[in-house]
Amino acid sequence: MRIGLLTSGGDCPGLNAVIRSAVLHGIKSYGDEFVGIRDGWRGLIEGDHIELSRQDVRGLARQGGTILGTSRTHPYNHPQGGPENIRERMRRDDLDAVIAIGGEGTLAGAKRLADDGVPVVGVPKTIDNDLKATDYTFGFDTAVSIATDAMDRLRTTGESHSRCMVAEVMGRHVGWIALHSGMAAGAHAILIPEQRVSIDQVCEWVQQVHARGRAALVVVAEGYVPEGSEEAVADKGQEADGRPRLGGIGNWLTDQIEQHTGIETRNTTLGHIQRGGNPTGFDRVLATRFGIKALDLVHEQAWGHMAALRGTEIEKVNLTEALDGLKEVPASRYEEAKILFGR
Numbered sequence: 001m002r003i004g005l006l007t008s009g010g011d012c013p014g015l016n017a018v019i020r021s022a023v024l025h026g027i028k029s030y031g032d033e034f035v036g037i038r039d040g041w042r043g044l045i046e047g048d049h050i051e052l053s054r055q056d057v058r059g060l061a062r063q064g065g066t067i068l069g070t071s072r073t074h075p076y077n078h079p080q081g082g083p084e085n086i087r088e089r090m091r092r093d094d095l096d097a098v099i100a101i102g103g104e105g106t107l108a109g110a111k112r113l114a115d116d117g118v119p120v121v122g123v124p125k126t127i128d129n130d131l132k133a134t135d136y137t138f139g140f141d142t143a144v145s146i147a148t149d150a151m152d153r154l155r156t157t158g159e160s161h162s163r164c165m166v167a168e169v170m171g172r173h174v175g176w177i178a179l180h181s182g183m184a185a186g187a188h189a190i191l192i193p194e195q196r197v198s199i200d201q202v203c204e205w206v207q208q209v210h211a212r213g214r215a216a217l218v219v220v221a222e223g224y225v226p227e228g229s230e231e232a233v234a235d236k237g238q239e240a241d242g243r244p245r246l247g248g249i250g251n252w253l254t255d256q257i258e259q260h261t262g263i264e265t266r267n268t269t270l271g272h273i274q275r276g277g278n279p280t281g282f283d284r285v286l287a288t289r290f291g292i293k294a295l296d297l298v299h300e301q302a303w304g305h306m307a308a309l310r311g312t313e314i315e316k317v318n319l320t321e322a323l324d325g326l327k328e329v330p331a332s333r334y335e336e337a338k339i340l341f342g343r
């Protein structure tokens with residue numbers, strides 16, 4: 001078969017490892033040919049691609065980012081998009097199938113296209129870990145490792161100055177990165193989109209920590225909705241597609257803590273550092289296994305399905321299952337973390 005690979009949505013450490021293993025498995029096991037589609041759905045729609053040989057994927061398991069580029073092009077809203085155009089374009093470009101590697105937005109597009117007769121399978125990716133039907137997505141472990149390392153550093157400088165340190169991490173709709181990195185770094189408060197916590201409560205935790213002679217670490221997910229507001233903070237406004245560019249909650253929280261407690265407080269926003277660089281060993285293995293499974297799904301013609309991690313096994317799941325809402329942090333996991341907050 002001649003198979004196209006594309007990466008779409010926010011980039012994520014491990015994307016290249018998926019590309020590599022799918023190509024290696026296809027060449028070795030099935031005699032397939034591969035095409036790397038540039039910039040997500042845009043490249044598929046516009047026929048912008050490159051041939052991918054075994055040589056081209058050499059050493060890719062450890063390389064962050066995506067060699068194919070990514071975009072947030074909508075496969076239906078693009079002027080030459082839609083299933084008829086895409087099927088015709090694939091016929092002209094001699095493509096038998098597409099492996100779409102992306103998050104909930106990309107996979108929603110993949111599902112719709114599969115339902116409309118386009119031969120496409122999915123691979124789940126997101127540092128946020130917000131996709132249902134898979135226990136983990138690659139990129140998450142890397143983001144948590146980077147954030148944990150950064151927080152360890154914030155703690156030593158915080159302790160030296162007896163300051164409260166705030167760390168703003170990614171997590172648009174869910175607080176998995178905040179929960180895991182905060183717990184790993186011994187945070188004294190963790191604020192996530194799923195939980196409403198009052199500023200008085202946050203200040204109480206900070207004061208309790210201060211009173212026992214420690215410098216508090218407060219971790220906040222960018223998507224946390226502050227008291228008295230209905231939306232997450234987006235200081236930079238909106239993207240061209242109307243999506244809010246989240247960020248700013250760390251600064252807001254820092255001001256609030258300082259005003260309410262009188263404790264000197266500093267904010268650090270980790271931003272895209274969490275998404276860059278080499279994937280961890282865990283993410284390389286997960287991404288590699290997803291790539292192998294996705295290739296098998298193509299040969300099964302399991303259009304509209306994706307690879308997923310269930311326990312320790314990589315399984316086939318219908319995209320409908322993965323797209324049935326977001327995987328939020330359960331209240332019980334937050335209650336468990338809360339045992340460690342404050343005093």
Ligand SMILES: Nc1ncnc2c1ncn2[C@@H]1O[C@H](COP(=O)(O)OP(=O)(O)O)[C@@H](O)[C@H]1O
Pocket residue numbers: 008009010071072073074075076102103104105106107108109110112125126241
């Ligand atoms: N329901 C949908 N149908 C088709 N395309 C979609 C849908 N939702 C999102 N998309 C497209 O997928 C792109 C990537 O989604 P986004 O949420 O930004 O990244 P990710 O795939 O990482 O979740 C979006 O910019 C949009 O163009």
Ligand SMILES: O=P(O)(O)OC[C@H]1O[C@](O)(COP(=O)(O)O)[C@@H](O)[C@@H]1O
Pocket residue numbers: 009010011103104125126127128170171172222246275
């Ligand atoms: O700066 P960008 O690329 O617009 O993306 C920011 C968003 O992408 C993420 O890093 C990952 O989200 P996706 O997995 O949906 O792409 C979010 O945590 C963040 O809100």
Ligand SMILES: [Mg+2]
Pocket residue numbers: 009103104105
């Ligand atoms: Mg998304």
